[in-house]
Amino acid sequence: MARGEAPMVPDVEFESYYGRQIIKTPTWKTPDVPLYLFLGGLAGCSAVLAEGAALSGRPELERVTRLAAAGGAAAGTVALVHDLGRPERFLNMLRVLKPTSPLSVGSFILAPFSALSxxxxxxxxxxxxxxxxxxxxxxxxxxxxxxxxxTAALLGNTVVPAWHEAHRELPFVFGGSGAQAAGGLAMMLVPLDQAGPARRMALAGAAVEIAAAESIVLRRGLVAEPYQVGTPGRLMRIARNGTAAASAATLLLGRRSRLASAVAGATYVAASVTTRFGIFEAGLASARDPKYTVVPQRERLARQDGSAKMSR
Known part of the structure; x- marks a missing residue:
């Protein structure tokens, strides 16, 4: 073709093999797995909050958070076993510790935590x-x-694009979301004079979660799209708006109004649950659409080719 001559055939934009799905959609059940993700965060952060309550002499706060830690761990185990289908599958995971497997390591965290809490x-x-x-x-x-x-490491260790590409941010999203859920639940059930640590944990967790979730959108390009569109996008927006509203209510009225504290706490908990469902659904959506697998791979190959040419 002569220089400056327009091509007769447009460039082919390859997305997948005949438009077919490239990776297998996870077979994890809904709502079992999203609830398991939420309950683990609630239980883990409640146990931390309980220790703070014990050290600072807040018996009501300690009672609520001890029960939340134990109840969350028990309910999470039930959700996990139900997703696995048979209880012995969970017990089989405790036979051998595999440090390279987040699921194996997680099982060895969940089992002793449940007993201790x-x-x-x-x-x-x-x-x-x-x-x-x-x-x-x-x-x-x-x-x-x-x-x-x-559980964030568990998701990030998969080939699901929306989870794998966000593996650096997801632990902060999950940790912050768990903290706001634990703090929010305590705000609902504890008198104002003992709920100070719960308010602070909820506010700190909300800030971490929002910042980490926004980082996914800003830094992960195309693969962040499932977190912004469709059902996952709506869930993530609802969660973000709920978290922001609960934080504002906590700062303005949380110390003075028992009703405002309870409403803000309930909103924190609801937003944390919604975040887990949004992240879970975003992962499924990215697995179904081949472009989220193919396009990032092509971009990585292009960068590698460019680096190789520059090094010559």
Whole structure:
């Protein structure tokens, strides 16, 4: 073709093999897995908040958060087992620890956390074996942050584009979301004079979650699109707006109004649940559409080719 002559055939923009889906859509169940993601964050951060309550002498806050940690872990285990189909599948995951597998490591976090948080809650409620209960609470508090964030590593370790490409931000989204849920639940159930640590945890968690979620949108290009469009986009917007509204109510009225504190707390919890469903649905949407797999691969190859040419 002569220089300056227009091509007769347009360039082909390859997206997939005959438009077919390239990767398999995860078979995880809804709502089991999104609820499991939420409950792990709630339980883990509640255990941390319970330790703060114990150290600062806030018995009502400690009681609520001990029960939230134990109840969240138990309910999360039920959701996980239901998704797996048979209880023995969960038990089989505890036979061997595989450090390279987030699912294996997570199972070895969830199992002892459930036992320790349950023992701490039982001791606090009954008054029996207080020293052992206190030690169990400390153990649960240590395992709380890993429990709240390991599920982000689990998602990021998959080939699902919306999860894998956001593997650096998702732990912060999950950790912040879990913190706002734990703080929000305590705000709903604890008197104002004891809810100070819960308010601070909810506000800090909300700030971390919003910043990390916005970072995904700003830094991940095309692969961030599923978080912005369709059902996942609507869920993420609802969650973000709810978190922002709850934070504003907490700052303006959270210390003065019991009703405002409870409403803000409930909004925090609802926003945290919605965030998990939004992230889960975004991953499924990105797995179904081949462009989210192919286009980033082509861009990486183009960058590698460019770097190779520059190094010659």
């Amino acid at each position: 349950g023992a701490a809650a039982a001791s606090h409620v009954t008054g029996l074996l207080p020293r052992l209960g206190r030690l169990a609470g400390v153990g649960a508090g240590v395992l709380g942050p890993p429990l709240a964030t390991y």
